[in-house]
Amino acid sequence: MSARGSVRQDQYICKPGGDCEACPSNALTDSACGATGNRRPIHCITMSLYESLGHDNFTYSSQEGQLAAWEPCGKIVSVESADYWEFVLCNLAFSVVGLFIVFTRTRRTAAVHYKNLVARIRGGVRVGWSNRP
Structure with missing residues (x-):
């Protein structure tokens, strides 16, 4: 996960937020671009927010405690x-x-x-x- 600051992964629940897309040329060295040069947006929320919303109500709308990031994906x-x-x-x-x-x-x-x-x-x-x- 490529995000600003240092975030412990066990504090967040993440879901894919879109399709794979080619990395822009200025972000090719980012760890989220991976070996294929493609990345996919993911949306993460804190564990406490996830539990308060319920497991089925995790949406991608802008909420307090949500973190937008990228993950590497295949071709x-x-x-x-x-x-x-x-x-x-x-x-x-x-x-x-x-x-x-x-x-x-x-x-x-x-x-x-x-x-x-x-x-x-x-x-x-x-x-x-x-x-x-």
Whole structure:
């Protein structure tokens, strides 16, 4: 838990207060950003307030004795999914371009070989790579 001042964890009850989000660049060294660089807001209240409210009435509204903090969390699924599909589509585009180049060169090579064969049959001059008799 990353909060101002020193707080003993056994004095507070905490619940997640939102979804994981990327840490801003100025907070990447904070312990709440963790290894993944993501954090989630948490809301903590004192044990005495928690017991006075009842265990089911813990809300996230601004109350006396509430402490807002951050905790590290895992990867953000939507960002990871978008990165995955971007990777797949880039690979697909590279494959299509590569196959187009291979087929174009194959057709051009076949055309040159065909012209050379026709020239050899007719007794003419070869075209393409080799003009040797």
